[in-house]
Every structure is written in C-alpha cells, then in structure tokens.
Amino acid sequence: MQFSFISALAELELSVTGPKIILRIRAIWEALTKGAENPDSMTRILAGTLSHPITQTTISIFLVTGILMLLGWLAGRKLKKRPGGFQVITEKLVSMLYGLVGDTMGRHNLKFAPYIGTLFLSSLFGTLIGMTAVFKSVTADLSVTLAWALVTSGLVWYNNIKNFGFRNWLKGFTEPIVVMTPMNIISEVAQPLSMAFRHFGNVAGGGVLTTLIYSALALLTQIIFGWLPKAALEVFPPIFQVGLPAILSVYFDLFSGFVQAFVFCLLTMIYVGAACPPPEELPERKKSKKKIEN
Amino acid sequence: MEWFLNEFETFVGVNFWTMLFAWCNLLILYIFLKKFLFKPIKKMIDSRQAEIDGMYSDAEGKRAEADAMRAEYEARLSEAKEESEEILKSARRRAALKEEEILNDAKAEAARVLERADEEIELERKRILNEVKDEVSGLAVGIASAVIGRDVTEEEHHELIDTFIDEVGEKK
Numbered sequence: 003m004q005f006s007f008i009s010a011l012a013e014l015e016l017s018v019t020g021p022k023i024i025l026r027i028r029a030i031w032e033a034l035t036k037g038a039e040n041p042d043s044m045t046r047i048l049a050g051t052l053s054h055p056i057t058q059t060t061i062s063i064f065l066v067t068g069i070l071m072l073l074g075w076l077a078g079r080k081l082k083k084r085p086g087g088f089q090v091i092t093e094k095l096v097s098m099l100y101g102l103v104g105d106t107m108g109r110h111n112l113k114f115a116p117y118i119g120t121l122f123l124s125s126l127f128g129t130l131i132g133m134t135a136v137f138k139s140v141t142a143d144l145s146v147t148l149a150w151a152l153v154t155s156g157l158v159w160y161n162n163i164k165n166f167g168f169r170n171w172l173k174g175f176t177e178p179i180v181v182m183t184p185m186n187i188i189s190e191v192a193q194p195l196s197m198a199f200r201h202f203g204n205v206a207g208g209g210v211l212t213t214l215i216y217s218a219l220a221l222l223t224q225i226i227f228g229w230l231p232k233a234a235l236e237v238f239p240p241i242f243q244v245g246l247p248a249i250l251s252v253y254f255d256l257f258s259g260f261v262q263a264f265v266f267c268l269l270t271m272i273y274v275g276a277a278c279p280p281p282e283e284l285p286e287r288k289k290s291k292k293k294i295e296n
Numbered sequence: 297m298e299w300f301l302n303e304f305e306t307f308v309g310v311n312f313w314t315m316l317f318a319w320c321n322l323l324i325l326y327i328f329l330k331k332f333l334f335k336p337i338k339k340m341i342d343s344r345q346a347e348i349d350g351m352y353s354d355a356e357g358k359r360a361e362a363d364a365m366r367a368e369y370e371a372r373l374s375e376a377k378e379e380s381e382e383i384l385k386s387a388r389r390r391a392a393l394k395e396e397e398i399l400n401d402a403k404a405e406a407a408r409v410l411e412r413a414d415e416e417i418e419l420e421r422k423r424i425l426n427e428v429k430d431e432v433s434g435l436a437v438g439i440a441s442a443v444i445g446r447d448v449t450e451e452e453h454h455e456l457i458d459t460f461i462d463e464v465g466e467k468k
Contacts, residue, residue, distance in 0.1 A: 060317045067321040071328050078333035081340045083347075096337045115338075116330040124325060145314035150322065202308075 059143040066127045066140055074123075106268065107275030114274060121150065122267045129205050129259030133251065139205050141262070147201040151194035154270040158193075161277035165284060197269055204262045208254030212247060219243045433457040 077092045085093060096119070103115040125141055132139030140146050162171045175186045219242040226242075437453045 057311055057314050059311075059314050063314075063317050063321050067325050070325055074329045074333040078329075078336050081336055083340070083344060092333075093337055093341055096334060097341055099334075100338065116334040117326055119334055120322065120326040120329050123329070124322060140318075143311075143314060144308055145311045146318040148310055149315040149318035153319070153322065 058138040062131050062137045062140045066131055070123050106271040108280055110280050111275055111278050118267050122263050125263035125266055126259055133255050141201055142206040142209055144202045148198040151197040155194040157274045158277045201262050201266050204258055208258050212254055216243055
C-alpha cells in the first residue's frame with residue numbers, strides 16, 4: 003500500500019515508455035542550467051550532430067518516403083478521362099491543392115504546388131507514422147522539421163535574389179530604417195527556427211502528453227486496485243489505459259498532425275509567395291534587363 | 297551528466313545525418329510525386345476542363361446558329377405570308393377590275409345591240425311602211441280607177457293617195 007509517486011514512476015519505467023520522456027524533459031532542463039558551466043557538454047552536443055548516421059527517425063523517413071511513393075504511384079497511374087471513384091477523390095485533392103496554392107501565392111506561382119503537396123504529405127504521414135507505436139514520428143525530430151524549414155528559407159532567399167536582385171535583397175534588410183537591420187536579420191533567422199520548432203513542438207509535445215496520460219492512467223489503475231495482493235498487482239493490466247488515450251490521440255495525432263502539416267505548408271506558401279510577386283509587380287530593373295537580353 | 301546530455305540530444309538535438317536524409321528524401325519524393333502524381337493528374341484535369349470548355353463553347357455556337365436559323369426562317373415565313381397576301385390582294389383587285397370591265401363591256405355591247413336592233417326595227421318599219429304605202433297606193437289606184445273608171449294620171453293618184461294615207465296615219 004505504501005508507494006510514493008516517485009517509486010511508482012520507477013516501477014512504471016519498466017512497463018511504459020512515458021517516464022523516459024519525463025526524464026528527458028528534466029535532462030533538457032539540467033543541460034540548459036548546467037551546460038553553460040560545463041563547456042564540455044556543448045562540445046558533446048555538437049559532436050552528437052555528426053554521429054549516429056541512422057537514427058529511428060531516419061528509418062521512419064525512408065518508410066514514409068516509400069509509402070508515399072507507392073501511394074503516389076498507385077494514385078497517379080491508369081488515369082482516365084471518365085474517372086472512377088478513387089481517381090475522383092485524388093483529382094479533387096490535387097485540384098484543392100492547386101486551388102489553395104493559386105489563392106495563397108497567386109496563379110503565377112502554381113509551379114510550387116507539387117512541392118507544397120509533397121511537403122504536406124510528408125508532414126502528415128510523417129506525423130501519423132508515430133501512431134504505429136513501432137516507428138517514431140518523423141516530425142517529432144527537430145532535425146527533420148528544421149531541414150524542411152531551411153528548404154523554405156532557401157526558396158525564399160533564392161527567389162528574392164532571383165526576382166529583386168542580390169543588391170536589393172541586401173538593401174531590404176535596412177528597411178524601413180537602418181537601425182532595424184539587426185532586427186531584420188534576427189527575424190530572417192527566426193523564421194525557419196520558429197517554423198521548425200512549432201511543428202516539432204506540437205508533435206513531440208503531443209507525444210509527451212499522451213505518454214504522461216498513459217502513465218497517469220497506469221498509476222490510477224494501481225491506486226484503485228492497490229488493495230490486491232502484490233503478486234496480483236504486478237500482472238494486473240492497467241485497464242484505465244483503454245479508451246481515453248484513443249480519444250486524445252484523435253486530437254494529438256490526427257487533428258494536430260493535420261493542422262501542423264497545413265500550417266507548415268501555409269507558412270511556406272506565404273513566405274515563398276511574398277518572394278515571388280506577380281510578374282507585373284516586379285521592379286523596373288528586372289524588366290529592362292530582360293528587354294536588353296531579348 | 298552523461299545520460300542527461302544523451303537524452304537532451306535525442307529529444308531536441310539536431311542530427312546532421314538525419315537532416316541530410318530528410319533533405320534527400322524530400323527531394324526524391326518531390327521529383328517522384330511530381331512526375332507520377334501531380335503532373336499527370338493536373339494534366340488530366342486541365343485537359344478535361346479544356347474539353348468541357350470546348351464542348352460548352354461548341355454548344356453555345358450551335359445554339360446561336362440555330363437561333364439565327366430560326367430567326368431567318370421566321371423572317372422568311374412572314375415574308376412569304378406577306379407575299380402571298382399581296383398576291384391574293386392584287387389578284388382580287390385584278391379580278392374585280394376584270395369583272396367590272398366585263399360587265400361594262402357586256403352592258404355596252406347589250407346597249408349597242410339594242411340600239412342596232414332599234415335602228416333595224418325602225419328601218420324595217422319604215423321600209424315596210426313605204427312598201428305598204430306603195431302597195432296601198434297601187435291598190436288604191438287600181439281600186440279607184442276601177443271605181444272611177446277613168447284613168448287618173450299617175451301623179452294625181454299619188455298625190456291623192458298620199459294625202460289620204462297621211463290623213464289615215466294622222467287619224468291613227
């Protein structure tokens with residue numbers, strides 16, 4: 003009958019994965035508070051970025067890529083003028099994608115639609131693969147979301163330089179006044195970071211919450227059935243874990259996964275769209291240059 | 297401390313290799329899906345849209361054509377109606393004229409015939425009258441000569457008879 007919260011956690015560590023993540027959070031906290039005192043820890047973190055070429059996430063990435071390739075290939079073959087049921091759905095989704103890209107970025111930027119679609123599918127399936135409990139969510143790894151966010155930033159920078167010229171792009175940092183330059187540079191750096199952390203945080207946070215609830219429910223089982231003999235308690239299933247997590251999973255995995263994928267794509271569209279204004283709104287410089295080229 | 301850092305690294309750490317794999321897979325997936333999913337489906341949607349648009353504009357054109365044809369037919373029909381009415385009217389008018397003409401001709405003819413008949417009757421009457429006169433005068437001369445028994449000169453006779461006849465005629 004006598005068990006403290008901590009001892010329960012210690013016991014639970016053997017049965018569920020939750021406490022591990024709780025400990026991880028504590029580890030982050032300690033690393034942040036004590037890391038600064040110990041320079042060696044930062045070196046280790048940096049060294050860690052170059053180690054372990056194959057992580058759990060990598061396996062998930064390849065799996066998601068494979069699944070999406072298969073699905074895409076299945077959906078995109080044997081297209082007919084008079085579509086069957088499956089093709090109607092696929093076409094509806096694709097035309098929705100093109101409509102969204104056209105509305106957000108303008109009709110002249112429809113060439114980005116396949117990339118946005120790929121990003122959305124990768125993000126959505128990358129989150130949903132975590133529901134298998136065998137594979138880790140791709141988007142619960144900051145490496146992946148940061149990589150995607152950097153692609154967005156890369157597109158923004160490339161298109162800005164292409165459309166406005168390198169000089170104008172650099173000059174854009176000093177606007178509206180020169181004093182704002184550091185702010186502008188920070189916001190430019192913050193943009194991919196905030197995108198990456200938003201997506202990563204939502205998915206990983208959902209996972210942490212789910213795990214917390216799982217462990218809390220297991221604890222609840224132990225408290226309610228605590229009167230059972232110790233031997234029976236050890237084999238007693240944590241029955242309260244059935245039901246509630248499934249409902250929460252609809253929110254944390256399905257809904258949140260969908261919303262985060264959508265938000266990530268929407269931000270990408272807005273940022274890249276702003277860097278690619280309609281041809282008639284481009285500065286005079288570009289046009290005149292084109293004329294000379296012609 | 298060691299495991300703290302390990303945990304920290306696995307939770308919010310950024311693994312360069314994972315990033316590289318994420319990039320590569322995103323690129324591969326992008327190229328693959330673009331080639332096998334988005335491009336073909338977009339092409340299909342666009343071509344169907346174009347076909348439908350073509351059908352609609354075609355149908356619109358055909359309808360306009362049909363409308364124009366109908367208008368033309370209606371115009372022609374009313375034209376024909378007018379024309380036929382015109383023809384009928386003129387025919388009627390001509391018929392009326394003809395009728396009148398024929399009637400007038402007939403009247404004139406009848407009048408002429410009557411006139412001629414009258415003249416002829418008159419002539420005949422006169423001729424007969426003269427004949428009768430001669431006859432009567434001859435008769436009278438004969439009778440008179442027989443009665444009188446003497447010859448009266450021809451001229452006297454005639455004179456006598458004429459006066460007699462005239463008297464008779466007047467009495468009549």
